[in-house]
Amino acid sequence: MEHEPDAPILAQIAARLRAYPPVPVQPEPGQREAAVLLALTRAREPEVVFIKRAEHLNSHRGQVAFPGGMWEASDASLLDTALRESEEEVALPRHQVEVIARLPRRTTRTGTPVTPYLGVVPGDVPLRHDPSELDAVFRVPLGYLLQQRHLVSSEFELLDGCYEMPCYHYGDYRIWGFTLNVLIHFLNTALDARLGFAYLHDRLPAHLRAHLIELEEEDLP
Template sequence: MHNLLKERLSGYAPRQLALDYPEAGILVPVTDDHHNPEMVFTLRSSNLNTHRGQVAFPGGKRDLTDASLAATALRETHEEIGLPPEQVQIVAPLSQVMSRYGILVTPYVGVIPHDHPLQANPFEIESIFKVPLEFFLEDRRERTDALDFLDHTFYVPCYRWERYQIWGLSAVVLVDFLNAVYDAGIDLLEPPVTNTSRTGA
């Protein structure tokens, strides 16, 4: 799986946002199962100050001691879901995104063992779940949200997997991954044929 992702992301030029904001690094974890690769998500605790009760990729704000944003993503992933950095093969960054709390987020695609046990940190994470990539490639979105950013409107899919809703910033990162790796052709700049609903990111 690592070689496949490395090959498909080798020619990808992630978008960099020239914005002076606090930074964060997140991991976009993909399991190393060649036949049925899955993506790992977390449900954030309802007790947190930001993004409480929302689906997110593991990660967080950069510490002064972090050597890089990739190191931030690995450190936070270890803290949140118990996955040691040595179990992650970083492949490449995706395009930067801005959270509604004024955080500049850099996602990193990483390959992880499909059978490595994951343990949610109860202070930050309510639960951990995996979704097969083929589910997203079928684009079975539950709805589309119209999100405004820098004088543009983005039409972002919301996916439902079991009891979880994957939307907002996490969905933007997910779509960037699907388009870059699988040429999924999911257009965030044009509204789909179905109805849209407006909400916050």
């Protein structure tokens, strides 16, 4: 496997997040928790790895997410959860993941705490999705995600109605919701991207507005 030279942006990310080591934390006792891997490819033009959950699933069907899933009793830590799930879902060998940061734990709209880990993977690593869980695994150029003009709004059907929500459109995929929150906070913190969608705040009910990120939000704890 030929080694791709690091892009300057990867060095910038690593330096910016050096104070936030990838500590392998444990879930809270009695709490159902999850972990995901925000994987960046090591290449001249880095990309972010996403999955699209299968349409036949009972929950989160068809949604775009990061590789990851629920903590299991056999997992040594939430970091182990993220690496195990990434290997199961997209065949990403854990020994090829250079984990460089633990991002802030966030809670989904349904109340599940999720710990995201940031990792760098080889640019030419072959990824394949598990069709029992996923419809696709795909990559989006980091440069695309850093452009405010690509952060748009679209109508989504939720349990209590249809709402205009922020998202990225990339091909046939829409990146939104919890995954978008984690992504935007990472881009703003690690790269000072200054991405935001405050223009949508007044159009949403309070229970959804609370999950939108503002530019003034705190940095990583």
